[in-house]
Amino acid sequence: MSKFFNKSLSKLEAYVPGEQLNDKKYIKLNTNESPYPPSPEVLDVVKNANAKDFRLYPDPECKNLKQAIADVYSVGYENVFVSNGSDEVLNFFFMAFCDDGVIFPNITYGFYKVFCELYSVDYKQIPLKEDFSIDINDYTGVNKNIIIANPNAPTGICLSLTDVEKIVKSNPDNLVVIDEAYVDFGGESAVKLIDKYTNLLVIHTYSKSRSLAGARLGFAFANKDIISDFEKVRYSTNPYNINKMSLSIGEASVKSQDYFNNNCLEIQKTREYVTNELEVLNFEVIPSKANFIFAKSNEISGKELYLKLKDKGVLVRHFDNPLILDYNRITIGSIDEMEIFISKVKECLNEK
Numbered sequence: 001m002s003k004f005f006n007k008s009l010s011k012l013e014a015y016v017p018g019e020q021l022n023d024k025k026y027i028k029l030n031t032n033e034s035p036y037p038p039s040p041e042v043l044d045v046v047k048n049a050n051a052k053d054f055r056l057y058p059d060p061e062c063k064n065l066k067q068a069i070a071d072v073y074s075v076g077y078e079n080v081f082v083s084n085g086s087d088e089v090l091n092f093f094f095m096a097f098c099d100d101g102v103i104f105p106n107i108t109y110g111f112y113k114v115f116c117e118l119y120s121v122d123y124k125q126i127p128l129k130e131d132f133s134i135d136i137n138d139y140t141g142v143n144k145n146i147i148i149a150n151p152n153a154p155t156g157i158c159l160s161l162t163d164v165e166k167i168v169k170s171n172p173d174n175l176v177v178i179d180e181a182y183v184d185f186g187g188e189s190a191v192k193l194i195d196k197y198t199n200l201l202v203i204h205t206y207s208k209s210r211s212l213a214g215a216r217l218g219f220a221f222a223n224k225d226i227i228s229d230f231e232k233v234r235y236s237t238n239p240y241n242i243n244k245m246s247l248s249i250g251e252a253s254v255k256s257q258d259y260f261n262n263n264c265l266e267i268q269k270t271r272e273y274v275t276n277e278l279e280v281l282n283f284e285v286i287p288s289k290a291n292f293i294f295a296k297s298n299e300i301s302g303k304e305l306y307l308k309l310k311d312k313g314v315l316v317r318h319f320d321n322p323l324i325l326d327y328n329r330i331t332i333g334s335i336d337e338m339e340i341f342i343s344k345v346k347e348c349l350n351e352k
Ligand SMILES: *Cc1c(COP(=O)(O)O)cnc(C)c1O
Pocket: 084, 085, 086, 087, 088, 109, 149, 153, 179, 181, 204, 205, 206, 207, 213, 216, 217, 218
């Protein structure tokens, strides 16, 4: 650390993303990317792009992208916010809406805590139940800002829309944020509640279900007053937060709904296949509504399995958090990838 860095940040522990290794070719099941390419319409946009246009700034209002999203999700233009990855929406939320603190589960997306530390936000982590589910009583009528990933990460467990609505309805004077990064794989979105509740923000991303992690695109839905607050923060940090290419890509992607729906269904089918196979191999698999599963072997430790698989060219995600040491989070890849994954798991168990 240099002597110039703010003292207040000297103890900040940065978020650690999943490994992005290139020492050899891996089957990459560790950062919840899609195994499928972006839609054909997106590929066309890239193929036909004119690099000369890059001398110009992108549209700071992101009009076309916002309108395309509004159309597909049946909400008003003024209810849509777009961002450089959904991590940027999260960044703005913790930066500008958490003066009164925030609560979230003790096992969830690791970035929430990092943002709280970064902005000195007062936060409380609420323990999950023994089975890793959320007890909604911990979040109803608590008069606190709340952020919940739904489905949760890395567990994959999803709250029903009824439960989400109870939480939103019972905290009318606080912002309730539902991070729906994985909702397209079988969860029920809270987007349809934004007209009814003025304290709800729903966050989506292009990174998982839309096969566009590399394009860095996120979006969010809320009442127009909340959106205009987010716009104020965006214009005060980086009005050109989304590059020209990604604006066009994002627009094309939401127009490819059939391709998108089909991919999401394939992932769900493959998820059932992998779950069954692992259960046969004496794993406990948490019921998932996401494009990953969270699983623990009764025969080999989480860390050992992770290391052995890595050695065999399959990357999964292991977390050093003591509460979940026995588990690995396994992204659902293509059926071919998952067949190899299962055969490598068998090898690992046989070597024991
Ligand atoms: C992946 C993920 C995000 C961030 O995705 P971006 O790539 O920044 O859009 C946000 N929340 C959760 C729970 C995630 O898993």
